[in-house]
Amino acid sequence: MIRIGNGYDLHRLVEGRKLILGGVKIEHTVGLLGHSDADVLTHSIMDALLGALSLGDIGHYFPPTDPQWAGADSIKLLKEVYKLVGDRGWCVVNMDNVIVAERPKLKPHLPAMIDSLARAMDINPDQISIKATTNEKLDAIGREEAICAYTVVLLESIND
Numbered sequence: 001m002i003r004i005g006n007g008y009d010l011h012r013l014v015e016g017r018k019l020i021l022g023g024v025k026i027e028h029t030v031g032l033l034g035h036s037d038a039d040v041l042t043h044s045i046m047d048a049l050l051g052a053l054s055l056g057d058i059g060h061y062f063p064p065t066d067p068q069w070a071g072a073d074s075i076k077l078l079k080e081v082y083k084l085v086g087d088r089g090w091c092v093v094n095m096d097n098v099i100v101a102e103r104p105k106l107k108p109h110l111p112a113m114i115d116s117l118a119r120a121m122d123i124n125p126d127q128i129s130i131k132a133t134t135n136e137k138l139d140a141i142g143r144e145e146a147i148c149a150y151t152v153v154l155l156e157s158i159n160d
Contacts, residue, residue, distance in 0.1 A: 005052025010148035022113030035064035039074035106132035
């Protein structure tokens with residue numbers, strides 16, 4: 001048996017915050033604003049995993065109104081979400097991700113992001129694809145006001 005989930009997240013770029021994507025700190029003049037570390041890629045992945053199993057979204061498990069999640073490391077949250085997936089008898093077959101950002105150029109950071117995410121979920125790096133693109137200077141992302149990420153994940157039952 002298989003299940004497919006998709007995820008999406010977007011956060012505003014602001015001064016005074018770190019830019020973290022896929023658990024990797026990237027040097028940049030601005031970072032993502034959010035209650036946690038605002039890692040849009042990891043948030044998109046968590047929503048895709050939860051959605052594939054009809055378990056809601058990350059706001060259900062880690063509400064932004066709860067002070068215990070302030071500044072939370074999204075990789076730690078991903079580990080908790082992936083434990084929920086495994087506890088229900090599922091594992092990742094593969095996932096495909098797209099990060100949309102005008103700057104910084106992300107291609108040099110993609111291998112580190114893949115390794116970080118693979119370690120967090122204890123899966124092979126070749127099960128994770130991450131692509132980076134721009135919005136050709138259109139909309140809030142194109143004006144460098146935000147970064148977003150999209151994820152599609154395929155899960156299979158480990159009980160079959």
